[in-house]
Amino acid sequence: MQRLSDVISRHDFGVLGELDPEAAIPFLGGQQAQGDVIIIPAKMIRDSTRLFGASDPIPAAGVAVVPAAPGRHEHRLFADRGPCYWARQIVVPPGLTIGAVTVPAGSLAVLAHEQHGFTGIAPGAYVIRRQREYTEYTGPDEHISRRQRLIYD
Amino acid sequence: MPAMISELSPSQWAQVARLREEWITTAASCGAADREAAEAAISSIYRSVGRPPPRFVWFDGPATPSLVCMLQRLVRHPVFPGTGRPIAAVIRESAWFSRGLEPSLARALSNALGPDLRRALGRVILGAATGRWRAGPLMDVLGDWLSDQGDDVPPGEPGVAAGGSLPDGSLGGPLEESLLGYVPRWVEDCLEVAAGGVAGEILGAYPMWQLAIPEISLRYPARDISRGARFDGQFDADWIAFFDIPRQLGLVSYPESTSAWLDDWVTLARSCGWWWPYENVCIVSGRPSILRTDSALQLHNADGPAMAFGDGLAIYCWHGRVVPAWVIEEPTTERIFYESNVEIRRCAIESRGWEAFIGDLPGVPATAPDPGNPGQQLRLYELPPRGSGWWYHVRLLVCANGTPEADGSRHLFGIFVPRHITDPVGAAAWTYGLTKKQYLRLERRA
Numbered sequence: 376m377q378r379l380s381d382v383i384s385r386h387d388f389g390v391l392g393e394l395d396p397e398a399a400i401p402f403l404g405g406q407q408a409q410g411d412v413i414i415i416p417a418k419m420i421r422d423s424t425r426l427f428g429a430s431d432p433i434p435a436a437g438v439a440v441v442p443a444a445p446g447r448h449e450h451r452l453f454a455d456r457g458p459c460y461w462a463r464q465i466v467v468p469p470g471l472t473i474g475a476v477t478v479p480a481g482s483l484a485v486l487a488h489e490q491h492g493f494t495g496i497a498p499g500a501y502v503i504r505r506q507r508e509y510t511e512y513t514g515p516d517e518h519i520s521r522r523q524r525l526i527y528d
Numbered sequence: 529m530p531a532m533i534s535e536l537s538p539s540q541w542a543q544v545a546r547l548r549e550e551w552i553t554t555a556a557s558c559g560a561a562d563r564e565a566a567e568a569a570i571s572s573i574y575r576s577v578g579r580p581p582p583r584f585v586w587f588d589g590p591a592t593p594s595l596v597c598m599l600q601r602l603v604r605h606p607v608f609p610g611t612g613r614p615i616a617a618v619i620r621e622s623a624w625f626s627r628g629l630e631p632s633l634a635r636a637l638s639n640a641l642g643p644d645l646r647r648a649l650g651r652v653i654l655g656a657a658t659g660r661w662r663a664g665p666l667m668d669v670l671g672d673w674l675s676d677q678g679d680d681v682p683p684g685e686p687g688v689a690a691g692g693s694l695p696d697g698s699l700g701g702p703l704e705e706s707l708l709g710y711v712p713r714w715v716e717d718c719l720e721v722a723a724g725g726v727a728g729e730i731l732g733a734y735p736m737w738q739l740a741i742p743e744i745s746l747r748y749p750a751r752d753i754s755r756g757a758r759f760d761g762q763f764d765a766d767w768i769a770f771f772d773i774p775r776q777l778g779l780v781s782y783p784e785s786t787s788a789w790l791d792d793w794v795t796l797a798r799s800c801g802w803w804w805p806y807e808n809v810c811i812v813s814g815r816p817s818i819l820r821t822d823s824a825l826q827l828h829n830a831d832g833p834a835m836a837f838g839d840g841l842a843i844y845c846w847h848g849r850v851v852p853a854w855v856i857e858e859p860t861t862e863r864i865f866y867e868s869n870v871e872i873r874r875c876a877i878e879s880r881g882w883e884a885f886i887g888d889l890p891g892v893p894a895t896a897p898d899p900g901n902p903g904q905q906l907r908l909y910e911l912p913p914r915g916s917g918w919w920y921h922v923r924l925l926v927c928a929n930g931t932p933e934a935d936g937s938r939h940l941f942g943i944f945v946p947r948h949i950t951d952p953v954g955a956a957a958w959t960y961g962l963t964k965k966q967y968l969r970l971e972r973r974a
């Protein structure tokens with residue numbers, strides 16, 4: 376079992392000091408949520424993203440799956456051990472799916488967030504989605520339909 | 529030099545605690561800047577890098593300097609792209625200046641910067657210096673000092689606290705963290721607000737800027753501006769204290785010139801706010817007029833701005849998070865419902881009070897265990913039907929963060945879901961576009 380401090384030591388990514396450095400970071404092959412982002416095993420869902428798969432090697436600096444902005448924290452995907460692959464899904468109009476991740480056998484990936492810490496990802500193929508809510512239309516920013524808006528933390 | 533820092537005596541620990549309190553007071557102090565002391569210290573720093581002392585331009589807060597620093601990047605574009613209108617006219621007309629900031633900037637620009645604006649602001653002499661200065665001779669000295677303590681002390685984490693703890697337990701953890709580790713967050717947050725407000729007001733009115741000048745990032749105005757040299761004055765207290773406290777305790781003796789250099793920084797921390805050094809001019813911000821924190825020393829004020837400056841910049845914070853003013857001033861249930869940022873919404877609900885907020889909601893929530901989040905419940909509230917507003921069509925799902933806070937508590941979040949969903953797990957599943965059956969397979973929530 377890996378600890379938070381082990382994972383931190385391998386990546387250039389700051390998490391809040393109040394997170395417990397001894398906290399276990401399990402590397403799971405199932406469905407996992409990290410705040411407003413969810414990692415779904417591709418075989419669980421019917422989603423065109425799984426058909427395209429992930430082919431871009433994740434660089435050492437990681438990939439900002441959800442980029443940071445004032446008041447919003449980024450979710451950054453790292454290859455934790457061995458090569459891992461990523462593909463951003465460009466969907467017009469935008470939906471919940473933001474991309475696909477492939478972790479080959481023998482590799483591990485982590486998704487990092489300043490407040491949530493790390494989510495360990497075991498070998499497998501996954502789709503990453505964001506979270507939405509049902510709300511009044513306030514403008515094109517963050518809205519995926521007239522009554523649905525992406526949320527962020 | 530002492531053999532092992534962990535052998536600090538109880539009286540030395542008491543001294544550390546006292547010095548720590550002094551430095552926290554310094555970092556959090558309000559009131560007028562000591563301009564004379566600050567100018568002397570900055571002049572000394574200029575001389576130490578082989579430059580004559582600059583002229584000084586003082587501002588009452590960081591908002592105006594942030595704008596000035598942004599403008600220096602734009603002087604290549606004396607007219608606004610697409611409009612042909614002079615930058616000065618646009619600035620004058622922006623709403624931000626109508627709030628009383630124009631005189632200070634105009635005076636400063638005409639009197640102090642004047643014809644030198646392009647030359648002085650265009651060349652940022654210390655652009656690359658920040659890292660070098662912070663990790664320069666002082667760090668080398670401290671690194672040597674640390675390496676004398678044994679090979680197992682990691683750099684940047686002095687062994688001061690490793691082998692002992694304060695008798696009264698008031699200073700736990702590594703010294704670096706215990707001292708003032710929270711300060712840099714203030715700095716970035718405040719400048720982000722300052723520059724974000726400026727950029728938003730000006731650039732927001734002229735969105736073509738975004739296209740015409742790609743190096744200006746609307747999303748990161750503060751980071752963009754601060755890419756040049758910026759030092760934080762009293763908010764540099766964390767690292768200055770880090771080097772100063774061992775010196776005051778006699779645990780380390782720096783070379784004389786290095787020690788004198790540190791003295792300049794100590795003086796700055798005690799006399800001014802942020803400062804932006806340029807070739808001939810140094811822009812300096814005054815200290816805050818208000819600065820309030822919670823018991824964890826995070827910026828926080830439930831009754832007004834947590835930080836304010838003489839130039840009118842006011843920053844509202846809820847336990848360290850920068851929030852819009854209404855979150856503190858008027859956190860009504862209606863405003864909370866209209867807020868799109870769940871973090872700000874959470875702060876607003878806490879500001880309003882969860883009990884009061886939920887008290888506005890009718891009925892008893894439907895509850896269910898939160899998948900992947902052991903011990904936590906999902907709660908689905910029906911919202912009060914008021915008129916024909918959109919919220920008539922939603923329910924509020926209240927869920928707990930997967931990661932506990934330092935005190936073991938959980939942050940609660942409220943997310944709106946369509947009213948036709950009556951099952952809490954089904955509601956949570958909907959937010960990710962999943963079915964209830966799929967969502968029940970969630971293994972872990974971080």
